[in-house]
Amino acid sequence: MKNKNLSGYDELFRQLEEKTALTEDEKARIPQFFESKNLEKKQYLLRQGDYCKNLAFVAKGALKSYTLDDKGQEHISLLAWEGWWVSDFKSFIAEEKAILAIDAIEDSEVLLISRSNYEALLEEIPSMERYFRILYQNSLVTKDRRLISSNTYTAEEKYLHLLKMYPFISQRIPQNLIASYLGLTPETISRIKKNLVE
Amino acid sequence: MKNKNLSGYDELFRQLEEKTALTEDEKARIPQFFESKNLEKKQYLLRQGDYCKNLAFVAKGALKSYTLDDKGQEHISLLAWEGWWVSDFKSFIAEEKAILAIDAIEDSEVLLISRSNYEALLEEIPSMERYFRILYQNSLVTKDRRLISSNTYTAEEKYLHLLKMYPFISQRIPQNLIASYLGLTPETISRIKKNLVE
DNA sequence: GCTGTGCATTGATCTGAATCAAGAAAAAAG
DNA sequence: CTTTTTTCTTGATTCAGATCAATGCACAGC
Numbered sequence: 093m094k095n096k097n098l099s100g101y102d103e104l105f106r107q108l109e110e111k112t113a114l115t116e117d118e119k120a121r122i123p124q125f126f127e128s129k130n131l132e133k134k135q136y137l138l139r140q141g142d143y144c145k146n147l148a149f150v151a152k153g154a155l156k157s158y159t160l161d162d163k164g165q166e167h168i169s170l171l172a173w174e175g176w177w178v179s180d181f182k183s184f185i186a187e188e189k190a191i192l193a194i195d196a197i198e199d200s201e202v203l204l205i206s207r208s209n210y211e212a213l214l215e216e217i218p219s220m221e222r223y224f225r226i227l228y229q230n231s232l233v234t235k236d237r238r239l240i241s242s243n244t245y246t247a248e249e250k251y252l253h254l255l256k257m258y259p260f261i262s263q264r265i266p267q268n269l270i271a272s273y274l275g276l277t278p279e280t281i282s283r284i285k286k287n288l289v290e
Numbered sequence: 291m292k293n294k295n296l297s298g299y300d301e302l303f304r305q306l307e308e309k310t311a312l313t314e315d316e317k318a319r320i321p322q323f324f325e326s327k328n329l330e331k332k333q334y335l336l337r338q339g340d341y342c343k344n345l346a347f348v349a350k351g352a353l354k355s356y357t358l359d360d361k362g363q364e365h366i367s368l369l370a371w372e373g374w375w376v377s378d379f380k381s382f383i384a385e386e387k388a389i390l391a392i393d394a395i396e397d398s399e400v401l402l403i404s405r406s407n408y409e410a411l412l413e414e415i416p417s418m419e420r421y422f423r424i425l426y427q428n429s430l431v432t433k434d435r436r437l438i439s440s441n442t443y444t445a446e447e448k449y450l451h452l453l454k455m456y457p458f459i460s461q462r463i464p465q466n467l468i469a470s471y472l473g474l475t476p477e478t479i480s481r482i483k484k485n486l487v488e
Numbered sequence: 489g490c491t492g493t494g495c496a497t498t499g500a501t502c503t504g505a506a507t508c509a510a511g512a513a514a515a516a517a518g
Numbered sequence: 519c520t521t522t523t524t525t526c527t528t529g530a531t532t533c534a535g536a537t538c539a540a541t542g543c544a545c546a547g548c
Contacts, residue, residue: 159438167442169434182431191438214423221419225412228426233380235433236367240357240389242440243473244365247505266525275441280505282527445535466495478535480497490548497542507532514525 100128100151100201107149107175112223122220125213126203131155131196137178138194144183146204150176153200156269157192168272171197171265177227178202197269242275248284250274298326298349298399305347305373310421319415323407329353329394335376336392342381344402348374351398354467355390366470369395369463375425376400395467440473446482448472 101123108114108122131137131153138144140160148155154173157180158166169192172178180190184207205213214221241253254261254274261270268278299321306312306320329335329351336342338358346353352371355378356364367390370376378388382405403411412419439451452459452472459468466476 159442161442167438169438169441181427181434185427185431214420218416218419221416221423222412225419225423225426228423228430229379229383232426232429232433233383235430235437236379239433239437239440240365240367242437243367244357244359268525277506278526279507279528283505286527464495475536476496477498477537481535484497492547493545495542495544497540499540500538502535502537504534504536505532506534508530510528512525512527514523516521516523518519518521 100149100203101126103151103174104149104203108220108223111226112219114219118217118219121217122213125209126205129202129204131200131202133196133199136193136195137202138180138190138192140191140193141189143187144180144190144192146206147177147179147181147184147210148194149203149205150174150178151201151203153196153198153202154264155194155196155200155202156273157194158272159191160193166272167275168269171261171269171273173264197265247274247276247280248287250276251281251284298347298401299324301349301372302347302401306418306421309424310417312417316415316417320411320418323411324401324403327400327402329398329400331394331397334391334393335400336378336388336390338389338391339387341385342378342388342390344404345375345377345379345382345408346392347401347403348372348376349399349401351394351396351400352462353392353394353398353400354471355392356470357389358391364470365473366467369459369467369471371462395463445472445474445478446485448474449479449482 104122104126105114105119114122126149128151129137137148137155138157150172152174154171155178156168157170157172157178158168160166170176170178178194180192180194182188183190183192187207214224241250245253251270251274254270265273267281271278271281274281302320302324303312303317312320324347326349327335335346335353336355348370350372352369353376354366355368355370355376356366358364368374368376376392378390378392380386381388381390385405412422439448443451449468449472452468463471465479469476469479472479
């Protein structure tokens with residue numbers, strides 16, 4: 093086995109074992125499918141229009157995935173910190189050009205898995221097939237809730253719903269990114285906060 | 291083997307085999323996990339607040355899943371026709387009360403699988419674990435696109451994007467349901483269509 | 489064939505959140 | 519500690535799409 097820095101894998105195993113059981117043998121084989129990468133704050137992992145070669149597991153730090161509209165405005169589709177996966181899935185799976193860009197918003201460590209390694213991993217370690225099925229099942233629920241929130245709630249309700257789901261988020265993520273994630277402007281968030289205090 | 295009406299299972303197998311290979315033996319065992327149910331137009335499959343006991347595969351017809359807000363307004367979260375799965379996932383998986391309701395919008399046939407059968411199926415037939423992993427993976431991509439659409443696009447862009455994804459949808463689904471699905475009002479859709487003609 | 493109920497159109501008006509514009513505050517960099 | 523950059527706040531104005539209201543249309547039931 094190649095000598096690997098295992099620091100980030102602790103977080104990965106913690107995540108995997110939350111959803112599925114792994115033998116010691118499996119745990120020993122898993123790191124080989126991944127490659128670790130450090131990103132500084134503001135460094136990018138993926139650019140719009142490139143091919144998304146990897147699925148990334150966030151071992152440390154935080155990243156944002158976003159689209160840019162014709163006016164150059166950023167629309168965040170995901171905020172991912174320790175324990176989350178991030179990529180332009182469509183691009184990763186179907187080998188199309190990415191419509192998402194991904195940047196680090198803190199100094200971060202990610203574990204990258206290529207498409208061929210992803211498929212090999214699923215093939216060789218059935219618990220991983222199970223892990224991803226459960227992960228995606230849960231993500232679907234979360235995305236569904238976000239869609240409902242986006243179509244049904246007022247700006248204030250959207251913000252409160254987010255705080256309820258991720259109470260620590262306002263300590264960690266700047267308001268302008270939260271605004272973009274919710275499809276609102278920073279000004280609106282600011283006014284909502286003011287209103288809530290009163 | 292119990293004598294089952296197999297009509298709806300053709301559609302199910304077609305879907306399964308699009309994503310994974312099945313042996314004849316597996317195909318023979320699968321129907322046993324399901325139960326077929328016919329719904330008339332407007333009949334409900336799930337009510338808000340009930341426990342969602344089943345995951346439903348639409349073999350024929352079309353259904354909508356939706357939430358009701360405090361004003362009694364309906365917000366459609368999914369339109370599902372032949373080949374789609376529908377349920378309140380969160381309720382189905384975590385055994386919580388459903389926040390979604392599901393109604394037939396055409397006379398329909400659904401194949402229902404209970405939670406325990408779902409888990410047994412995944413356990414006993416590994417290709418099904420694979421099938422659902424791929425299904426959820428794809429659904430995530432679609433939901434992501436919808437979220438981007440919802441946060442980024444104008445009303446007109448949302449409508450055009452939907453038509454592009456499902457060109458036949460306006461022949462099949464009434465405008466007021468399409469409006470609700472997009473988080474718009476029927477009036478807005480009507481004005482958009484008028485505008486597009488000019 | 490009428491009649492009712494649900495769906496679609498069109499117009500007038502309203503409103504929540506965006507945009508535009510300045511500063512203030514906080515954090516990072518030197 | 520000072521300067522620069524980034525984030526946050528507050529106010530004035532605008533605008534896309536909602537709401538309200540009325541009418542037209544189509545098809546299902548009698």
